[in-house]
Amino acid sequence: MDIYKIKKAVLTVCAGLAMLGSAAMLTMAEDSPKQSVIVQGSDLSAVREAVLSVGGEITHELGIIRSVGAKLTGAQLEKLRTFKQVRKVYENSGVETSAVDKPACSVRGKTKLRMKGDQIEWELTNDGSGDVHLDSATLFWPAANDRLTEVEMNGDEIIEDETTGVSATFGSEDWEGDDRDIMIKRGRHTKFSLQFDNDVVRDQRSYEIRLVFREGCSVEFPPPPDILFSGDSDRQAKRSYVTSMVDAGRLHDQAIDGMGVAVAVIDSGIRAKAGMMKYLDEGAWGNRRLLAQYDALKGREIRRDSDSDDNGHGSHVSSIIASSRYKDGEFNGIAPNVDLVMVKAFNAEGRGSYADVIRGLDWVVSHRHEYGIGVVNLSFSTEPRSYYWDDPLNQAVMAAWESGIVVVASAGNRGPDAMTIGVPGNVPYIITVGAMTDSMTPTISDDDTLASFSSAGPTVEGFVKPEIVAPGGHIRGMMDKGNKLVKEHPLFHDGDSYYTMSGTSQSTAVVSGVVALLLQAHPELTPDEVKCRLMASARPAVNNRDELAYSVFQQGAGQVDAYAAVNSTASDCANQGLDITADLDGEAHYGGLANQDENGNYYIMGMDGYLWSNGYIWSNGYLWSNGYLWSNGYLWSNGYLWSNGYLWSNGEILSDGYLWSNDYLWDDGYLWSAGLTESAYTNVWVEQE
The missing domain is CATH 3.30.70.80 (Peptidase S8 propeptide/proteinase inhibitor I9)
Structure with a gap:
């Protein structure tokens, strides 16, 4: 612009x-x-x-x-x-409360065994609301393994018996030691391991394990077909590819699949009952995980299992985050066992007002503890009308972040020009997501490009946005054929339950799913720490000279990497110098490190090598680098105190900071309508890319 x-x-x-x-x-x-x-x-x-x-x-x-x-x-x-x-x-509206209890007995096992030498290991997680106690174990193994010599639970030997044959059943009376109580504590992980005479056969299909617990639940390996959704049980399943593109599958193999974390999706609602849409209501183990729905258009909660989505956008976004549908070795969703909380704030046309969205955010924050909400997905955007701190929707978003909820928002689909980041993506604290595309070759990475529709920074206040990019071109997700989007663009529906869309809405959903995985693995992380690890582990696009293929104003820190984010130990690299409480209280506001020189080029003050002319840089493909050396870390994500307005200029240092030009000032802020009917949109249709 x-x-x-x-x-x-x-x-x-x-x-x-x-x-x-x-x-x-x-x-x-x-x-x-x-x-x-x-x-x-x-x-x-x-x-x-x-x-x-x-x-x-x-x-x-x-x-x-x-x-x-x-x-x-x-x-x-x-x-x-x-x-x-x-x-x-x-405008104003109200909220109501509700709660959903976890089952007392619920144990989940990984979908793969770990094999090494003469041992196999199965990781288990107690997802119930109470401790569970092992009552019996039934085992089958290939004859080539020879004798079963030892059984352990979490490193403690529970059976030491050289069992011949290819099967065995043990009861609690067989446990080693007097009065042994083999227990998995609530919310804990444990490992069930078997040792044999010979090196084990590597074919996972050669083993069967069934563990029964005194409290009445059981867990099986391999999972029953109607739970795993593989083979003939779901012939219409298709791969979505997003899981492999962000390396989330390796986390699923480690039982990091979103279990125990809830993502609130503020969108057009959800259809989770009809036909194959059940994969939104059910997690990977058949567990009901759509915890609640709130209709912000009407200001009331609705039935948990309501088909509330007339547009289709909310269902599509939710499926990218959470679909438990399984095909060709991977789940469709980034976090297939995550819990969902749906807030309907957009109508059949994909439109909603500021008041609707604020009411939805208020409900989410009020209910965050009841449903374990750790993430809120905002796949919508509208043009800024004021500084970030003077926008009431942004204020609600900031309050959600301050409350401990990680907010993930779309950059917008108004790219590729600079300064096109929308509301609420222009909030400096939150995680704003742009889109890349795989050029219709999801299994080949060297022809990937930044999506031309993806909005770019900086923001008016000088912040670098987006922080990160994710797959957002022709993303396959679930949508009922009766939805309005399908009727308007029928060529992109497969006639069954899959729909293909492009946009930063889709890339935002990918990152929300990744955040859920990160919070499951590290529930102690604050929103600032989550943002730091996502940025520090991202893979920027670089050319064959190891130079950035796109500016940080277009790609931020790079493409999200789920596996690297979960294993990152980075700290203190996001939102440094910002005080969100003071910002919300009106005591201090902040500017970022971006500026514009006399030639119209954007750059980051105090950092060399980050110049970007106000033109879209197109690359015919690049590599996602996990070894790019960033200058000065992520200082460009920081901020400093806003003093008398930081207006665009040539970057001359004045006594009160950097003076930018008056053309970027709103006079006393935008006068918001009494009804707060300013529009926000779930989607601006973009061509598949």
Whole structure:
């Protein structure tokens, strides 16, 4: 976006403000009907007192953005605007609570055995709400292994018996030692291992194991076909390829599959009942994992198993995150055992208002502990109308991050030009995702390119965005054939349950799934630490001279790598110098390290080698490098205190910081409509790429 476009945009906003001001005068009469609004201030109790003092009716409290919901006449609203403690006024709605309990007895085993020499090892996880105790074990093995000599659980010997033949059954009365209690504690992993006389046969299909627990549940290897979704049990299954493209399959083999983590998806809803859409409702082991649904359009919870998606976008995004459908050795979803919480905030047209999305975010934050929500996926975007901190949707997003939820948002589909990052992707704290494409060859990486539609940074405030890119070109996901998107673009549906779409919505879903895997493996991580490890482990696109194929303003740190992220130990490399609490309180706001020189080139202040002209750099293919040497680490993800506005200029250092040009200022911020009806969109259709 060049300087003249921004001037035009500012003039358009100013014209809109004048129209809004004239319209507002019409609502001031004493006899005007009451309006349902959200009143925001710096202190919740002070705002509440102000509303009551003018005779308004309190309907809800929205702590996520320090607001109350109220009904006010036009005259009351006009009087309320004179109160110093009132910052903004827009629409309000309420939320309800609900909870879903985990089963007491639930044990899961990895889908593959680990084999080494004369031993095999099976990793188990207790996913239930209580401890479980092993009651019996039934084993089958190939004759070539010869005798079974030892059975261990978590390193403790439980059977020492040179058993001949090819099978054995043991009960708790056979455990070694007096009064042995073979237990797996709640939420813990353990290893069940067998040792033989000879080196073991490597064919996984040669083994069968069944463990029964005193509490009533059992676990089997291999999993029953109707649970694993392989072979003839699901002949219509297709590969999605995203799992292998981000190296998530190796984590699945280690039982890192999202179990115990919930992702909230704020989108158009979900269809999870009809036909093969069941793979969204059921995890990889047949467990029901769609925990709850909330309709933010109506302000109420709906049945967990409702088919709430009329558009199709929400189902498609959810399937990329979580589908448990299995084909050719890999799951369709990045986190096939993750729990899902669905928030419907967009209608059949894929449109929603700021108020709808804020209401959904408020509900998610309020229910994060009940459902174990660690991630929220925001696969939508709209153009910025103010600085990031003065946007009410961004404020809600920041509050969600501050509460401990990792927020993953799309960069937008307005690329390839610079400064096209949308809301809420322009929030500096969160993880913003751009898109790459595999050029229709998902098993070949050296012809990959950055997707031309993927929005690029920097943001108006000078932050480098996106932080990361992920597969977002012609991504295969699940969508019911009755959805509106299928009817509008039928050529991309297979007639069964798969639909192919391109966009940063899809790449955002990939990263949300990866974050779920990371949080399962490291539940102690904060959102800032998750962001750091994702960036530090990403693989940037480089050419044959080991130079960046794309600017950091286009690809951020590079393509997400699930396996590397889970195994990363990086720290203190994201959001340094930023204080989100002070930002939300209005005490401090921040600028990033990006600037523009006199020739229109974007660069990062204080760092060499990151210059980008305002033109799209196209590469005919590149390599994803895991050894690229970044200069000064990830300092470009940091920020510094905003002082008198950091406006675009040639980067001259002044006493109060870097002065950028006035053409990037909004005059006193955008005047948000009283109903907060500004639009957000789940998808801007882009051609398959």
